[in-house]
Amino acid sequence: MKRNPFVYYGKKALIFLVSVFVLSVAVFYISRLAPGDPLMSYYGERVEKMSVEEKEAAREKLGLDDPIHIQYVRWLENAAKGDFGISYKYKQDVTEVIGSRIGNTLILSGIGFLLTFLGALGLGILCAWYEDKWPDRILCKGGTFLSCIPEFWLSLVLILVFAVMLHWLPSSGAYDVGHKNDILNRIEHLILPMVIVVLQHLWYYAYMIRNKLLEETRADYVLLGKSKGLSKKQILFGHCLRNILPSYISIMAISVPHVLGGTYIVETVFSYPGIGTLSYESARYHDYNMLMVLCMMTGILVIFCNLIGQIINERIDPRIRANETNEASEVTSG
Amino acid sequence: MTEKELFTQVGIRPEPSAPAKKPNRLADFPWISVILLGIIVLCCLFAEVLMTKDPGYLDLKNYNVAPNSEFLFGTDTLGRDIFSGIWYGGRISITIGFLATLISTAIAVVYGSVSGIAPAWLDTLMMRFTEIFLSVPGLLLVLFLQAILGEANVITLSIVIGVTSWASIAKVIRTEVRQIRNSEYVVASKCMGGRFFHILGRHLAPNFIASIMFMVVMNVRGAIGSESTLSFMGMGLPLEIISWGSMLSLAEKALMTESWWIILIPGTFLVTLLMCLTNIGNYLRKKANRKESNL
Numbered sequence: 001m002k003r004n005p006f007v008y009y010g011k012k013a014l015i016f017l018v019s020v021f022v023l024s025v026a027v028f029y030i031s032r033l034a035p036g037d038p039l040m041s042y043y044g045e046r047v048e049k050m051s052v053e054e055k056e057a058a059r060e061k062l063g064l065d066d067p068i069h070i071q072y073v074r075w076l077e078n079a080a081k082g083d084f085g086i087s088y089k090y091k092q093d094v095t096e097v098i099g100s101r102i103g104n105t106l107i108l109s110g111i112g113f114l115l116t117f118l119g120a121l122g123l124g125i126l127c128a129w130y131e132d133k134w135p136d137r138i139l140c141k142g143g144t145f146l147s148c149i150p151e152f153w154l155s156l157v158l159i160l161v162f163a164v165m166l167h168w169l170p171s172s173g174a175y176d177v178g179h180k181n182d183i184l185n186r187i188e189h190l191i192l193p194m195v196i197v198v199l200q201h202l203w204y205y206a207y208m209i210r211n212k213l214l215e216e217t218r219a220d221y222v223l224l225g226k227s228k229g230l231s232k233k234q235i236l237f238g239h240c241l242r243n244i245l246p247s248y249i250s251i252m253a254i255s256v257p258h259v260l261g262g263t264y265i266v267e268t269v270f271s272y273p274g275i276g277t278l279s280y281e282s283a284r285y286h287d288y289n290m291l292m293v294l295c296m297m298t299g300i301l302v303i304f305c306n307l308i309g310q311i312i313n314e315r316i317d318p319r320i321r322a323n324e325t326n327e328a329s330e331v332t333s334g
Numbered sequence: 335m336t337e338k339e340l341f342t343q344v345g346i347r348p349e350p351s352a353p354a355k356k357p358n359r360l361a362d363f364p365w366i367s368v369i370l371l372g373i374i375v376l377c378c379l380f381a382e383v384l385m386t387k388d389p390g391y392l393d394l395k396n397y398n399v400a401p402n403s404e405f406l407f408g409t410d411t412l413g414r415d416i417f418s419g420i421w422y423g424g425r426i427s428i429t430i431g432f433l434a435t436l437i438s439t440a441i442a443v444v445y446g447s448v449s450g451i452a453p454a455w456l457d458t459l460m461m462r463f464t465e466i467f468l469s470v471p472g473l474l475l476v477l478f479l480q481a482i483l484g485e486a487n488v489i490t491l492s493i494v495i496g497v498t499s500w501a502s503i504a505k506v507i508r509t510e511v512r513q514i515r516n517s518e519y520v521v522a523s524k525c526m527g528g529r530f531f532h533i534l535g536r537h538l539a540p541n542f543i544a545s546i547m548f549m550v551v552m553n554v555r556g557a558i559g560s561e562s563t564l565s566f567m568g569m570g571l572p573l574e575i576i577s578w579g580s581m582l583s584l585a586e587k588a589l590m591t592e593s594w595w596i597i598l599i600p601g602t603f604l605v606t607l608l609m610c611l612t613n614i615g616n617y618l619r620k621k622a623n624r625k626e627s628n629l
Contacts, residue, residue, distance in 0.1 A: 019466070030479075144616070148608040150559045152566050153601040156585050164592050171589065254469060261471030268567055283481030284569065298474070306469050 012307055023299040024292075028072050031291055075292065085289035089281065094293050098278065105274035108190065109263040112197035116259060117252055119202050124209025129236065131214060140210075143203030151262060155196050155269040162192060172271040193266045200262045205255065209248060216240040246312065253309040257302040362620070367613035374607055378428055381421035389418040389576050398593050408595040411587045412573075416599055423576040424603065427558055430492050430577070434557035437496025439550055442503035446542075447534050449504070450511025461508065464501040472498050476560050480569050491570055495557045503549050510542035548618035555611040562604055578604045 066074075078085065084094040123139060130136045163171035175186050216222070217240055225235045267276030275294060282290035377384055386406070387393070397413035399405050407416035449460040475498045480486055483494065514520060514537075523533050564570030565579025573580055581600040588596035 144612060145609060148555075148612050149605050150563055150608070152563050153582065153597075153604065156582070156589070156597050157601070159589060160592075160594060160597055164589055165594075257469065258471050261474045264474060264477075265563065265567075280477070280481070280567070283478055295478070299470075302469050303466075306465075 019303045027295040032068050084293045087287055087290045089285055089287045094289050101274050101278055109260050112194055113259045115198045116201045120205035123206035127210040128213035147203050151200050151265050152269050158192050193270045193272055196266045197262055201259055212244040213240055216243055250309040250312040253305050256305040364613040364617045367610040371610040377421050378424035384421050385418035387415035387418045389422040401595055407599045410596050411584050419576050419581055420603055423578050423581055426577040430561045431554045431558040433492035434495035435553045438500040438553055442500040446504035446507025447511050447538055449508040451515055464505055467501040486570050495560050499553055503546050506546055507542050511538055514541050544622050548615045551611055551615035555608050
């Protein structure tokens, strides 16, 4: 069946917009209905000493005394103009604060994602090649073990060993004071967080590749290839791998938010100045404007990656039809 | 005399061998994991017997002491005995794990069955929602909710973890229910006026329980992991409520003083517990799958 690309992509875009809108309303309401005083993040400890009238005035100044739906409409209007308000904590434009930090996160999660993507592919193929022989068994055992270790604890142990005991690597931050433009210094700071980000997700996807490949090798066409005299390498790389790549790519597209989510936690452990530490702070101190933008950014990324995953699924691999169970379930339920 | 010798000398052929034995189910049963898990859970249950000190007591004379004969696992930066804390805190970690799983499984069972029985349009809508839910990293969602809710205790933390981790189970239940919802016994029960919860408990649940068992175990694991991560980040249980996670929240200070025992000992227990649960979960998954393929 031939689909009109305009209708197809238009539909996708519409789903995207509606999801983003629903998300923004949900985040806005939840964050504002929850207990906690945003004045704390604006004025800090001074709030305790403020009189009732002063608090009222401060609320009015920040526009916190209106009903929530009015606040939401105002936020939406300003956001359309590109004004996301100021961060209560940093007293700066939200976009400025985020802009100064997003680079760090993009480097960490971007490279981490690439390494995970390629590493998982390599490991998965290795395991499938040596199915049930010792390299496969060792990797499977090790991988299961690794996936049981909570991210933050692995970070702690690595910091303890490599930073505190051996003094090989720095334990926190993105660069030392005065070394802002020193690439080597930055790389040194990146190694430990990067190792955690990659290790955390590597096995999960490697195992998926392994199982998908093994499933493929049971198919009949492998037998045909074998009887034609193709080598193991030719069959595995030329046929099996080709068959699983589209679904792998779409799964990896969906996994982007998960890798990013992992980075958030790693960032807080390593006090790495990125989006992760920022969202942690903003949620903790009820820095509404900041929280809103960060949630929207993350949420849009989630929705976008899901759509990309779906489109790849539906376009590249015609065997998968739109209404069949989405691969997303496989990613998250295993 | 061996069979071969018998054959060459007397011409006795070996009896046709007995039909292949059924693969021994108990062979790949994760004994070590079950026993370890049992020991840890029992020790935590009877923490009072094992504890040598009051786990909450701040012994300021002996803070940050390395493991020795009096403080078997050392003391933390506040002077609390880690050995006692492990057992006492483990109780809370495990409680949260089970409570959160109970909540998420309950939500999943109801949501999944409703979606499975519901007409197609409602089913699609509900499954869309779970898909969106699944695509958001769970831990981030928990962090976000807990940060907004503020101060946590065992109950709120279990609820937050519970309401964020039901989606994958619900999906499996829905698929199973879809398959059996038109079977005769379900229809018969409906005709005789069986209510939704009656059908669910009597006819649906026994059918899908095997296929969600491993996910439930994995959920316990996930909940314990989330609790420790949250408490470590200072957004879960406060320091006074001792759990493995909140014990680890002193880790930053411990790093500065190179007190490895504060980090490694609670963490080892945590990882061991998670590892046992994973092994048991994997065993259950294999078992469930084996059944499926035999049918």
